[in-house]
Amino acid sequence: MLRLIFVCFAFSLLPLAATADESASPPSPRQPTHTYTLDNGLKVIIREDHRAPIVVSQVWYKVGSSDEPPGQTGLSHALEHMMFKGSKNLEPGQASRLLGSLGASENAMTSRDYTAYYQTLSRDQLAVALELEAERMHQLALPEDEFLKEIEVIKEERRMRVDDNPNGLAYERFLTQAYMASPYSQPVIGWMHDLDRMQIEDLRAWYRAHYMPANATLVIVGDVYPETVKPLVERYFGAVPTRTPLPIRTPLELPGGGERSLVQHLDVQLPSLLLGFNVPSLGTSPAPWEVHALRLLNAVLDGGHSARLASNLERGNSIATSVGADYDPFTRGDSLFIVSGIPNLSREVSLDQLETAIWKQIDLIKQTPPSAAELERVQAQLVAGLVFAQDDINNQANRIGALESAGLSWELIDQDVEALQAITPEQVSEVARRYLVRERLTRTTVLPLANKEAQP
Template sequence: MDTQRSGTLLIAWLLPLLALAEPAQPTHQFTLDNGLKVVVREDHRAPVVTSQLWFKVGSADEPPGQSGLSHALEHMLFKGSSKVCAGEAASILENLGASQNAFTDKDVTAYYQTLQPHQLGVAFELMADMMSTARLRAEDFLPERAVIQEERRLRVDDDFNGRAQERLASLAHPASSYGVPIIGWMHDLQRLSAADLRQWYQARYAPGNATLVVVGDVTQNTVKTLAERYFGVLPARPLVESRTPLELAEPGERKIILHQPIAAPRLMMAFNVPSLMTADQRKTVHALRLLNALLAGSNSARLRKRLQFGERVFSATLSDYNALYRGDSLFTLDVEISTQHPISLDDAQTRIWTVLDDIKATPPTRDELERVRTLLIAKQLYDRDAIEQQADRLGSLESIGASWRDLDNEVDELNQVTPEDIQHVAVTYLTRQRLSVAHVLVENRHE
């Protein structure tokens, strides 16, 4: 297939959609007397609403020796509070036909429910009770800790991809707490206690350390009335300041070699780069996002087109850059060596550097930039169709110290990036002094 032609056709197909893009939905914010911030985005296209409660605490905030604390606390909030027994909150929501879940990340812990608008008060009542009167008993934590340890075995210790990513992240953050795994190190999990959880809960689950995001078929007045009824009665508590995880400007080139039971070798490269909150200017972040898409964001992207589909030395090519962190981020490249046209990992790295050096020497063409820009903008517009996606972005922005308004400015800011801006971030950040490398080799069981 002619990937250049297919990319051009895709842009031609998407442009009418971009031109007809809806304006931003009405969005409101207010803060309760106890410090809880509430963001409401109206979306009346379907009779459904999502409620997400975001706490500004994650693995990056945990004291040394207590990794996994935030994730363990997330598990325990479903083990009962003053109004419900263990698992009862989930059962109530499921009986209403609602979907619900929770997650922990480096900077945040979030709980969310999607349900019918007239049921929103039920979600608020359950979450307000869980965030203020969770029992956190030792007899409940001991078996739950075993569940978390088994989760770690399945997702990390016994999963070559999870293990390699964890080791690379640890290597890539020599000065930052972002190198600590969200699920925790196994030896730290073995030492966590219910007393640790209770102390963390009291320190970090204050109303002033949380943001309630509501998106869907609701109005500001309805949400405000319910929020004041269920969350407004919670007492304000002192706040613990969250530090910004900052990385060394040029930590130096680092390398780790892993032997795993995999079918083909993998090369993983991670560059230390700024996030939305640590970049010198916002254009830097959007240029990095576009560079990520230009390298491996589609089948017509440079690394895939040249090394996966052209020279056929890679069987898979991925890149990633997440700007929504309180502290510095990583720009990662991850390739799997083709078993049909095998090359060494050193050779693979040399070929990738050739592609990166091309971008440093010559800016991308206007057509190439417009192709990847259109893809990014289209994804943002498509995400508006899902209220959960909208709430996730709003909650992420608010929780890292940015503003929900940044979501509505994103298209304009992406349109301001030039080919020279992309060349500049490539020259500045894709350097050996910012690089961590993982060589993941096929394990020889006979050694």
């Protein structure tokens, strides 16, 4: 994980790892899951979990920032905000007030691959959530006066998260270099100059182009049964008109764009290093084992207190005060394998020395596969995280919706444990040799402004 170094704004699908001394619980029995498609193209996935009398209802649209054309960044996120500003039969904010009066919680999220809306509520109130989302799917109001107010809120959100946040700004700039060909280089929240010139008609056109049953997935998880849920879904969503969605394009990156380096002078207290390698995701790799091996490689390097980076660079040689790795395998397009760190200034360690030490750890795993015991430990950590995540119906629904929205199957949830346990030590070394190479590398160093001012 990236520990207190850089901030990533995309929704993370990686489960929390267990601590190093935890053993994975045996996988729980597969939960009853039912899927079907309405005549208008809406895919419906119902997953039963009867441990508590609650349910989560989510609508996922297969549109995110990577679908936005240059010059119109931020459309998906801005439309997410406007979905709460009224529809044909609801005034701005009325849906939220209604859900609040029922004790429900609601929220929404936009990523590079999708935009999602969700409510968690008592099982006997599910019809309310379905009716609200069905109306918003095809009868959104999009009033201009509300847009003019909300776009200023979004601009302030950008200032707070990015422009006035050195770590957020550094990471955003890093992505523009790491993705040479992929639209993943575009910020989810949008560039400020695109927000400045965004018009309500832009959002209305985006809504018409992407918000429709055939471009959406309805995910329902909780204390429900398909025979009672299906009539409700048909009642509220079945009447939504069908339209043909635009084709979805997979964001692909160059296999080897050449080593790139970016130096940033920002208002930070400590210098830091970020190394990103272009790698495939489960949505782009023709060999899924590679992706699972990359997940385990990430865990070998940064899977808890006993992982190699922390053991050798933070504690062993005290090269770094913080060092970690991160990899998101569940994206529609090509992903990044990231290693980042802060040098130990108390020992006068430079950024170059930190990078040399990181490369030494990478080269070691390229040359010598992890031992069977080490691989079993990190496999147990990941499996434990997957098992524990099933305790939360929101986590279950999030994984189902995000997988489907990335063009993957929800069934991967039930296959994930076996996929991880099938990886061998040699396969972990193989993906390190294949992908953690300099021709796939983007490096950014972030230096305090004082360093720039001290230069002659």
